Amino acid sequence: MYGNILPTDIALAAPNTDPVKLAEFDARIARGEKIEPGDWMPDEYRKQLIRMISQHAHSEVVGMLPEGAWITRAPNLRQKLVLLAKVQDEGGHGQYLYHAAETLGATREEMVEDLLTGKAKYASVFNYPTLTWADIGMIGWLVDGAAIKNQTMLAHCSYGPYSRAMVRICAEESFHNKQGKEMVYRYALGTPKQKAMAQDALNRWWWPTLMMFGPHDADSPNTPQLVRWGIKTKSNDELRQEFVDETAPELHAVGLAVPDPELCYDEAAGHWKFGEINWDEFWRVVKGDGPCNKERLATRRKAHDDGRWVREALAAYAARSS
Numbered sequence: 489m490y491g492n493i494l495p496t497d498i499a500l501a502a503p504n505t506d507p508v509k510l511a512e513f514d515a516r517i518a519r520g521e522k523i524e525p526g527d528w529m530p531d532e533y534r535k536q537l538i539r540m541i542s543q544h545a546h547s548e549v550v551g552m553l554p555e556g557a558w559i560t561r562a563p564n565l566r567q568k569l570v571l572l573a574k575v576q577d578e579g580g581h582g583q584y585l586y587h588a589a590e591t592l593g594a595t596r597e598e599m600v601e602d603l604l605t606g607k608a609k610y611a612s613v614f615n616y617p618t619l620t621w622a623d624i625g626m627i628g629w630l631v632d633g634a635a636i637k638n639q640t641m642l643a644h645c646s647y648g649p650y651s652r653a654m655v656r657i658c659a660e661e662s663f664h665n666k667q668g669k670e671m672v673y674r675y676a677l678g679t680p681k682q683k684a685m686a687q688d689a690l691n692r693w694w695w696p697t698l699m700m701f702g703p704h705d706a707d708s709p710n711t712p713q714l715v716r717w718g719i720k721t722k723s724n725d726e727l728r729q730e731f732v733d734e735t736a737p738e739l740h741a742v743g744l745a746v747p748d749p750e751l752c753y754d755e756a757a758g759h760w761k762f763g764e765i766n767w768d769e770f771w772r773v774v775k776g777d778g779p780c781n782k783e784r785l786a787t788r789r790k791a792h793d794d795g796r797w798v799r800e801a802l803a804a805y806a807a808r809s810s
């Protein structure tokens with residue numbers, strides 16, 4: 489997994505298990521210091537970050553596809569421009585994140601290979617189809633909203649390059665989220681046909697969005713270690729609950745019904761209670777058997793093949809110039 493662009497002072501040949509260094513590292517985390525690329529870090533910290541950041545990068549890049557499918561069918565020029573800018577932003581987020589993972593020693597080629605061969609994971613939500621134009625607004629509201637919840641937390645994470653990438657990404661995702669809300673408000677408060685489109689989009693995107701936060705804490709093997717090292721500062725369930733608490737009343741306010749008969753406000757707890765997620769469906773999608781998994785990977789593979797000549801030309805140019 490580690491490539492050939494390691495900062496020179498990172499020695500990966502021997503396992504990083506020195507107890508003194510480990511204690512110093514833990515103390516730095518406890519003091520809230522940022523860990524930077526050339527700093528000593530345990531192998532497992534590096535491995536967890538490469539896993540998470542590369543999955544995150546893949547999610548941004550695959551996340552371009554469901555919405556990208558609507559660029560040519562946008563209802564007017566303004567909407568087309570807004571959508572084009574948004575999809576382009578997601579591609580940029582993928583670039584920042586691949587760079588952040590490269591600072592840990594992962595190579596771009598290995599990460600992309602892992603995505604294209606189906607070895608690497610990416611966010612399950614992007615394996616669902618965008619069936620109507622209202623899906624574009626609903627993705628901005630729900631999917632970007634959930635991503636911001638998670639990424640605002642990650643902006644405080646202990647690894648410097650990841651946390652700094654998150655600050656910029658969150659600013660851009662907030663814009664996407666507002667654009668999505670604006671669209672859904674218009675449809676929800678528009679003609680009966682528009683309202684029905686918004687409701688249908690909500691019915692299809694609500695549960696996949698809740699799944700984005702990952703399995704319940706009790707079934708999340710990575711959380712304890714990520715929390716210990718200040719990579720995650722909130723758990724999957726905590727973030728999911730915060731999202732439901734904020735989003736359910738906003739959806740109700742525009743007259744949309746959340747597709748969950750168990751959803752209700754619990755006065756005593758001060759939270760919205762919600763029904764159980766279909767975890768069988770979640771794991772099926774994560775393991776590659778969702779509605780669009782095959783299509784998404786086939787599209788990425790084709791893009792990769794089509795871009796081969798550009799990579800080869802750049803490599804030849806670099807070789808000639810050096």
Ligand code: FAQ
Binds near residue numbers: 547578
């Ligand atoms: N989908 O132990 P945990 C976006 C996997 S960006 C697929 O709880 P962890 C922008 C997990 O990897 C959205 N797989 O894992 C946008 C692990 O497998 P592994 C992406 C999932 O890391 C918006 C296993 O299950 N955001 O939306 C999912 O502690 C609009 C056990 O799970 C990020 O990637 C899932 N939903 O917590 C673009 C943020 N959930 O690797 C276009 C960074 C879990 O051990 C349009 N990542 N798994 O084999 C994270 O915050 C965390 O990695 C979690 C998972 C919260 C995703």
